[in-house]
Amino acid sequence: MEDINKIFNEDCLFTMARMKEGMCDISITSPPYNMRNRIYKGQYRKDTQKSNTFNIKYKYFNDDLTIDEYYNFHKQVLTELLRVSKIIFYNISIVTGSKEAIFKLMGDFSKNLKDIIVWDKGFGQPAMHSGVMNRGYELILIFEKNAEPGRCFKTSYFKRGEMSDIWRIGRGKSSKEHGACFPEILVEKVLEGWSKKNDIIYDPFAGSGTTLVVAKRMDRNYIGSEIVEDYCKIIENKLNLIK
Numbered sequence: 001m002e003d004i005n006k007i008f009n010e011d012c013l014f015t016m017a018r019m020k021e022g023m024c025d026i027s028i029t030s031p032p033y034n035m036r037n038r039i040y041k042g043q044y045r046k047d048t049q050k051s052n053t054f055n056i057k058y059k060y061f062n063d064d065l066t067i068d069e070y071y072n073f074h075k076q077v078l079t080e081l082l083r084v085s086k087i088i089f090y091n092i093s094i095v096t097g098s099k100e101a102i103f104k105l106m107g108d109f110s111k112n113l114k115d116i117i118v119w120d121k122g123f124g125q126p127a128m129h130s131g132v133m134n135r136g137y138e139l140i141l142i143f144e145k146n147a148e149p150g151r152c153f154k155t156s157y158f159k160r161g162e163m164s165d166i167w168r169i170g171r172g173k174s175s176k177e178h179g180a181c182f183p184e185i186l187v188e189k190v191l192e193g194w195s196k197k198n199d200i201i202y203d204p205f206a207g208s209g210t211t212l213v214v215a216k217r218m219d220r221n222y223i224g225s226e227i228v229e230d231y232c233k234i235i236e237n238k239l240n241l242i243k
Contacts, residue, residue, distance in 0.1 A: 209235030
């Protein structure tokens with residue numbers, strides 16, 4: 001695969017299957033949270049309430065995989081990302097529909113899990129159920145290809161003592177096109193700390209295109225995968241506005 005500075009309307013596993021090993025310098029992404037796999041009377045079930053806010057968060061797909069489906073899919077994605085990318089920033093939120101799978105994935109990939117950034121959003125939205133803590137943070141899991149023991153990154157561009165592992169950045173602004181937008185400043189911080197000009201940046205769940213837009217603005221090359229055709233059109237329009 002030689003194509004860069006493009007968005008591919010397809011499953012990210014198809015895109016990565018065409019990539020050469022190690023061709024991407026960084027992957028930055030925020031996969032869907034699996035918000036509509038809920039608990040009812042002690043059992044997982046799909047949330048089918050049409051009025052539920054979770055139902056409109058991603059209007060083009062259900063976001064309701066079983067725990068096993070969520071785990072198996074993300075295991076495939078992380079395995080491929082570690083093949084094609086030198087370092088991976090994988091933003092996740094620990095919710096009911098993902099918790100068991102995420103903890104298992106962190107164990108499975110523990111040798112590649114270099115460190116974790118806590119994204120402090122400033123406040124926790126009220127929980128949907130009594131006995132549940134308000135979630136005011138998300139985690140950015142940092143995986144490194146061929147990681148060595150310890151916490152020192154093979155490639156980074158920040159000076160000693162300048163990079164904290166808690167990032168206090170407000171929530172991304174939702175838009176008419178997408179209900180869960182990534183904050184641009186968060187992507188900028190990753191690119192400033194771990195990349196240089198002309199590096200190749202990949203986002204396997206491109207969504208509304210924040211990672212790709214910031215990468216282009218900061219003179220990086222980019223590749224994106226996105227299964228929703230309408231989102232791909234939105235991304236292309238945004239990228240075309242950047243000179």
